[in-house]
Amino acid sequence: MLSLFETAFKIVLVTSCLIGSLTGGLQAGTRDSLQQQKQDIETRIQQEQNRFREFTQAEEQLIENLDSMDFQLNQAQIRMNEIYRQIKELERNMAAIRSDRQVLAQRIDDRQSYAEKRLTTLYRMHAAGCMNMMGPPDTFFDFLVNRRAMVQVVNADYDLLDRFIRDMARMQILEFRLTEQASVEKKLKQDLAEEIRVKTVASRKKREILKAVRQNKKVSQAALAALEKSARNLDQQITVLEKQAQAVPDPGAFYFRKAA
Secondary structure (H helix, E strand, C coil), X not given: CHHHHHHHHHHHHXXXXXXXXXXXXXXXXXXXXXXXXXXXXXXXXHHHHHHHHHHHHHHHHHHHHHHHHHHHHHHHHHHHHHHHHHHHHHHHHHHHHHHHHHHHHHHHHHHHHHXXXXXHHHHHHHHXXXXXXXXXXXXHHHHHXXXXXXXXXXXXXXXXXXXXXXXXXXXHHXXXXXXXXXXXXXXXXXXXXXXXXXXXXXXXXXXXXXXXXXXXXHHHHHHHHHHHHHHHHHHHHHHHHHHHHHHCCCHHHHHHHHHC
C-alpha cells in the first residue's frame, strides 16, 4: 500500500514539474518576445526622435529665412514708396515748369510783337522826321527827346525779350534734367517692383514648405507619443510576467516537504 502511494505521489510530482516547466517556459518565451518588441520600439523611438529633431530644425531655419525675407520686403516696399513719392514730385515740378514755359512763351510773343511795333515806329521817326510822324513839335529839341525815349523803350523791350529767352532756355534745360531723373526713378521703380514680386513668390513658397514641415512635425510628434505609450505598456506587461514567474511554487521543494 505504501509503495502504491509513493508511486502515485511520484506521478503527480512529475506531472506538476512538467506543468511548471511548461508554464515557466511559456512565461519566459513571452517575456523574451516582449523584450524584443521593446527593443524594436526603442529603435523606432530613436528614429522618430531624430525625424522630429530634423523637422524642428527645418522649421526654425524656415522661420529665420522668412523673417529675413519679410524684413527685406519691408525695406523694399519703403524704398518703393520713396521712389513713388519722388516720381510724383518730379512730375509735379515738370508740370509746373511746362505751365511756366507756356506763360513765358506767351509773354515772349506779346513782348516781341510790342517791340517790333515800337521798332517800326522808331525807324519811321528816324526816316521821315518829326513833322510827318510825331506831329508838329514845338522845337527840334522835343523831337530828339521823343526819339531818345522811343529808343530807350525799344531797348528795354529787347532787353526784356533777351531775359525771357534766357529764362526759357533755363526752363528747357531744367525740364530735360527732370525728365531724365524721372526716367531713372521709373526704371528703379520697375526693377524694385520685379524684385518685390520675386521675393514675394519665394516667401509664399517657403510659407507653404513651412506649413508642410509643421504638419509633418505634428505627425512625428503624434507617432513618437504613440511609440512611447507602447513602450510603457510593454514595460508593464514585462513587469507583470516577472511577478507571475516569481509567484510560481517550486515543485521540488513541495516534494521534499512531503517526504519529510
